[in-house]
Amino acid sequence: MSYKALYRTYRPMTFDEVAGQKHIIQTLKNALKENKIAHAYLFCGPRGTGKTTMARIFAKALNCEKGFGEQCNECENCRAIIEGRHPDVIEIDAASNRGIDDIRDLVSKVKYAPILGQYKVYIIDEVHMMTNEAFNALLKTLEEPPEKTVFILATTEPYKLMPTILSRCQRYDFTKVSDGDIYNRLFDILQNEHIQMDDDALSSLVKLADGGVRDALSMLDQVIAYQGNNITLKTIEELYGLSSKEEKINLLVACDKKDISTLTSTIQTFAENGIDIKRLTLDLLDILKDLLIYQTTKDESLLKFISISDVDSLPLPVKKINYWIDTLLQANSQFKMVNNVLSLFEITLLKLASYEEEKKEEVKVIEKVVEVKKPTIIQEEKKEEIKTEEIKEEVLPLTFTNVSFSSVNTFVEEGTPINYTLDDIVNIMVQATKEEKTKIVNNWKLLDKLLTHPKVGKYASTLKMTTPRIVCKSAVVFDSNFKSNVTKINLKENQYGFSKVVEALYGENCIVLCMSQQDYIEAVKKFTNLQQANKLPSAREITIDVKINSTPQKTQTELLAEELKGE
Numbered sequence: 001m002s003y004k005a006l007y008r009t010y011r012p013m014t015f016d017e018v019a020g021q022k023h024i025i026q027t028l029k030n031a032l033k034e035n036k037i038a039h040a041y042l043f044c045g046p047r048g049t050g051k052t053t054m055a056r057i058f059a060k061a062l063n064c065e066k067g068f069g070e071q072c073n074e075c076e077n078c079r080a081i082i083e084g085r086h087p088d089v090i091e092i093d094a095a096s097n098r099g100i101d102d103i104r105d106l107v108s109k110v111k112y113a114p115i116l117g118q119y120k121v122y123i124i125d126e127v128h129m130m131t132n133e134a135f136n137a138l139l140k141t142l143e144e145p146p147e148k149t150v151f152i153l154a155t156t157e158p159y160k161l162m163p164t165i166l167s168r169c170q171r172y173d174f175t176k177v178s179d180g181d182i183y184n185r186l187f188d189i190l191q192n193e194h195i196q197m198d199d200d201a202l203s204s205l206v207k208l209a210d211g212g213v214r215d216a217l218s219m220l221d222q223v224i225a226y227q228g229n230n231i232t233l234k235t236i237e238e239l240y241g242l243s244s245k246e247e248k249i250n251l252l253v254a255c256d257k258k259d260i261s262t263l264t265s266t267i268q269t270f271a272e273n274g275i276d277i278k279r280l281t282l283d284l285l286d287i288l289k290d291l292l293i294y295q296t297t298k299d300e301s302l303l304k305f306i307s308i309s310d311v312d313s314l315p316l317p318v319k320k321i322n323y324w325i326d327t328l329l330q331a332n333s334q335f336k337m338v339n340n341v342l343s344l345f346e347i348t349l350l351k352l353a354s355y356e357e358e359k360k361e362e363v364k365v366i367e368k369v370v371e372v373k374k375p376t377i378i379q380e381e382k383k384e385e386i387k388t389e390e391i392k393e394e395v396l397p398l399t400f401t402n403v404s405f406s407s408v409n410t411f412v413e414e415g416t417p418i419n420y421t422l423d424d425i426v427n428i429m430v431q432a433t434k435e436e437k438t439k440i441v442n443n444w445k446l447l448d449k450l451l452t453h454p455k456v457g458k459y460a461s462t463l464k465m466t467t468p469r470i471v472c473k474s475a476v477v478f479d480s481n482f483k484s485n486v487t488k489i490n491l492k493e494n495q496y497g498f499s500k501v502v503e504a505l506y507g508e509n510c511i512v513l514c515m516s517q518q519d520y521i522e523a524v525k526k527f528t529n530l531q532q533a534n535k536l537p538s539a540r541e542i543t544i545d546v547k548i549n550s551t552p553q554k555t556q557t558e559l560l561a562e563e564l565k566g567e
């Protein structure tokens with residue numbers, strides 16, 4: 001006998017076997033009991049939550065020979081529905097190519113009475129995928145529904161349906177199935193199949209299924225095919241690229257101890273082992289949630305993902321946990337927008353590591369790197385803070401009005417890229433200081449005033465999407481999540497405009513460069529390695545070939561305009 005997938009073998013055959021969706025089952029059962037059957041039902045909800053399964057069970061309940069509302073699974077009608085050969089129960093997949101033809105066929109035959117059963121049931125899956133033509137044909141049928149005919153429309157995207165369709169259907173919203181319900185379902189199946197699986201392995205699988213019963217069963221199929229019997233958490237971790245709890249705890253401990261080299265090497269190992277970074281981020285959030293609950297309640301029994309010894313290894317104050325949670329949540333929402341998930345993850349963890357309790361602010365990695373060079377005596381640090389305060393006052397009066405934008409060229413989208421090397425960046429890092437960066441950061445808000453400026457608005461809005469990272473008197477390096485920003489800032493044609501805008505914020509005439517976050521991290525790594533090996537080069541002149549001092553060449557149009565004005 002050929003192997004049959006678990007989700008087919010264990011497809012629920014009666015209302016009572018369905019995992020979750022209790023509110024829907026109750027309503028449908030009542031409708032059957034009172035014989036109040038609607039002409040059209042709309043089943044909406046996430047994939048794998050049992051919409052078509054429920055539709056088939058409902059079709060059986062309408063046609064079972066044992067009695068109206070029964071699902072005996074033995075009579076001819078029930079058997080025919082289970083085997084997909086009942087002439088009165090017609091399933092249409094609107095997403096398939098045949099969808100439109102099927103609907104036409106449906107419309108032409110809908111007027112005929114049921115052949116075998118009491119009710120004709122049309123189950124239309126993925127109904128939002130139907131063409132307008134098919135929709136209109138269906139709508140006509142829904143407007144004048146024939147006797148003893150029931151339409152069940154299933155969709156994951158109900159908002160794509162026309163209001164005229166929605167208004168003619170009784171709507172049921174399927175929800176993600178609870179972890180507990182999925183756990184129980186899988187537990188029963190494992191018992192039935194005589195397969196041994198550790199409890200933590202099963203819990204981990206349930207979590208991966210994220211509320212989808214079909215996904216849960218497909219994954220269980222995979223796990224059984226991979227391991228056979230005696231399934232452990234290690235099996236699940238290997239198969240789905242999950243990191244172990246210890247690895248996750250160690251990662252957070254490294255963040256807490258600001259152990260950057262362990263942090264970057266662990267992430268590297270994760271990458272090599274194909275760890276699912278998005279899943280890992282959610283797991284870290286689960287751990288932090290546990291920590292937060294424990295820190296506020298001191299109740300060990302509330303720990304869901306970690307043990308009390310894990311809590312001891314991460315003695316984090318509540319404020320820090322909150323900051324970490326916010327930062328990880330932010331990264332989680334950005335993953336879908338970036339190409340390099342790993343790089344964003346790495347930056348996020350460096351951000352976690354840079355949290356400073358006393359200063360209550362996030363200190364950028366590069367500042368930490370620079371600080372390491374200085375002796376860390378408490379008195380020295382205090383002095384430095386005072387100096388920062390003085391600088392703040394000193395730079396505040398500086399405004400963009402001090403800088404003339406009159407000779408700035410029109411912003412270009414394409415042009416000649418500025419050539420620079422990683423060594424050039426390291427050279428800028430060697431000369432960079434925290435004080436210089438503070439000047440730009442303190443004036444960053446001025447950028448908003450430039451956003452609508454006729455000459456430099458586009459330059460300002462591009463810079464707005466970046467973060468100043470490395471600042472010395474003759475060069476400023478930004479980084480950005482967006483590749484197009486990096487490209488545009490690094491164009492020779494735009495350099496003069498960017499240097500003018502930066503001058504307005506910073507008061508210095510300097511080279512402006514932008515790196516991708518990934519490249520920036522590479523540069524920080526290189527700098528750190530050189531520093532640790534005591535091999536940092538001494539500062540030299542920055543020799544990147546760009547023009548920032550003299551007025552750039554004017555365009556033909558501008559020359560013509562000046563000529564006309566009589567200049």
Ligand SMILES: [Zn+2]
Pocket residue numbers: 063064065066070071072073074075076077078079
């Ligand atoms: Zn039956």
